Amino acid sequence: MNLATLFQGFGTFFAQETDIVIARIVLIVLGILLVWAGQRGTLEPLIMIPMGFGMAAVNAGVLFFTDPTITGSDTGTLFVAPLVTETNALMNILQIDFLQPIYTLTFGNNLIACLVFMGIGIIADVGNVLRFPFTSMLIALCAELGSIVTFPIARAMGLNFGESASAAIVGGADGPMVLFTSLMLAPELFVPITIIAYLYLSLTYGGYPFLIRAMIPKEHRGIVVKLSKKTSTITSGEKVAFDIIGCTVLSLLFPVAAPLFMSFFLANAIKESGLVKYAKLIEDVFLYAATFFLGLMLGVLCEASTIMNPKVLILLILGLIALTVSAIGGICGGYLVYFINHKNFNPTVGIAGISCVPTTAKIAQHEVAAINKRSIILQFAMGANICGVITTAIITGIYVSVIPLM
Amino acid sequence: MGESISFAVQVYFLAIVVGCCIAALMTGLIAGIQRISAKKEAVTAVKEGEEA
Numbered sequence: 001m002n003l004a005t006l007f008q009g010f011g012t013f014f015a016q017e018t019d020i021v022i023a024r025i026v027l028i029v030l031g032i033l034l035v036w037a038g039q040r041g042t043l044e045p046l047i048m049i050p051m052g053f054g055m056a057a058v059n060a061g062v063l064f065f066t067d068p069t070i071t072g073s074d075t076g077t078l079f080v081a082p083l084v085t086e087t088n089a090l091m092n093i094l095q096i097d098f099l100q101p102i103y104t105l106t107f108g109n110n111l112i113a114c115l116v117f118m119g120i121g122i123i124a125d126v127g128n129v130l131r132f133p134f135t136s137m138l139i140a141l142c143a144e145l146g147s148i149v150t151f152p153i154a155r156a157m158g159l160n161f162g163e164s165a166s167a168a169i170v171g172g173a174d175g176p177m178v179l180f181t182s183l184m185l186a187p188e189l190f191v192p193i194t195i196i197a198y199l200y201l202s203l204t205y206g207g208y209p210f211l212i213r214a215m216i217p218k219e220h221r222g223i224v225v226k227l228s229k230k231t232s233t234i235t236s237g238e239k240v241a242f243d244i245i246g247c248t249v250l251s252l253l254f255p256v257a258a259p260l261f262m263s264f265f266l267a268n269a270i271k272e273s274g275l276v277k278y279a280k281l282i283e284d285v286f287l288y289a290a291t292f293f294l295g296l297m298l299g300v301l302c303e304a305s306t307i308m309n310p311k312v313l314i315l316l317i318l319g320l321i322a323l324t325v326s327a328i329g330g331i332c333g334g335y336l337v338y339f340i341n342h343k344n345f346n347p348t349v350g351i352a353g354i355s356c357v358p359t360t361a362k363i364a365q366h367e368v369a370a371i372n373k374r375s376i377i378l379q380f381a382m383g384a385n386i387c388g389v390i391t392t393a394i395i396t397g398i399y400v401s402v403i404p405l406m
Numbered sequence: 407m408g409e410s411i412s413f414a415v416q417v418y419f420l421a422i423v424v425g426c427c428i429a430a431l432m433t434g435l436i437a438g439i440q441r442i443s444a445k446k447e448a449v450t451a452v453k454e455g456e457e458a
């Protein structure tokens with residue numbers, strides 16, 4: 001027995017093509033860097049630590065297969081074989097691959113996106129949306145600009161309709177929605193698209209404050225919004241009423257995205273109804289288990305061949321365009337409300353129209369507090385933030401409904 | 407390219423229409439519920455007044 005057969009992770013370096021080997025090494029290093037950045041808090045640790053572990057382990061743990069007919073290759077891993085469609089191969093893989101059941105039972109049918117969305121629903125407070133519905137909706141719609149503008153750019157760069165829509169929805173800055181759209185419209189590219197989306201979403205903490213400072217002058221960032229006396233408090237009953245009616249209406253409009261709508265609104269209704277045990281189950285178990293497996297699976301699906309796809313570079317550019325244009329649109333939306341409300345509004349709220357709950361709302365409040373500690377905009381920001389989830393779901397629903405018919 | 411831009415514009419227009427309808431639904435729903443609650447409270451107050 002030679003060393004290459006004994007230590008197959010290393011051995012496969014000598015059996016594979018040079019570009020694949022380089023890509024594997026890059027991904028191993030990238031995985032380690034993600035864990036490091038997650039541990040330091042530079043990137044979102046909940047996603048990045050499992051993703052980094054997965055990415056490093058799957059690219060290190062490549063072995064020789066004695067029966068290439070199972071995987072179609074003489075090398076592979078025992079983690080997961082994505083998109084296996086041939087029944088015999090699927091049965092073989094199911095029996096041996098350690099993460100295969102998780103992939104088959106949660107990614108193949110979008111359950112993972114629904115579970116994460118349920119988690120967002122349980123932490124979301126729709127009260128702020130109901131208190132300022134038109135303001136929140138206007139900002140959120142403006143902050144969807146990236147999800148729209150990126151589509152024709154992606155088409156011009158050579159992606160097909162499904163791939164273009166999946167790349168464009170990154171502009172909505174909603175991880176589960178990107179996963180859902182790409183699994184529905186571009187399953188062959190869902191790994192790079194979702195990884196790019198989550199990487200960029202982790203970087204919003206660092207990038208968006210600069211954009212806010214560049215686009216909004218200090219005197220506007222420090223504005224204290226005077227609330228009218230008419231502003232009422234929203235009761236739990238009113239929130240639950242909106243949850244069930246909103247869910248029904250949106251499901252009627254976009255049945256293809258109904259599982260997502262139901263997951264979000266159901267979880268929110270559970271919280272507002274005071275079903276403490278269910279709320280704990282969703283928040284402590286579903287959300288964390290789904291986030292953990294999402295990160296880990298994305299990591300292990302990121303094999304060298306994934307980043308060798310020439311479309312990955314295009315996706316990197318498109319993701320950046322989508323999130324930047326959405327942020328600019330959101331801030332323009334903030335200014336629109338500022339002028340509509342006769343300058344009694346802080347335009348910094350606009351950035352929160354990007355539905356990265358609650359990151360962008362926190363960024364907005366942080367930037368405002370740095371100028372004027374008396375200015376509290378979090379309630380407006382959270383309203384725009386939750387509305388952003390709804391508008392991203394609407395655009396996802398339109399893309400997923402219309403594109404397969406084209 | 408022109409076809410893609412036209413499609414994207416249509417998607418945005420549709421999203422704006424649906425978004426505005428949802429915002430109107432929220433406003434109407436909250437106003438309706440609060441009006442019903444106010445009426446109920448008024449009826450209860452009248453009943454309590456009569457009993458007293």
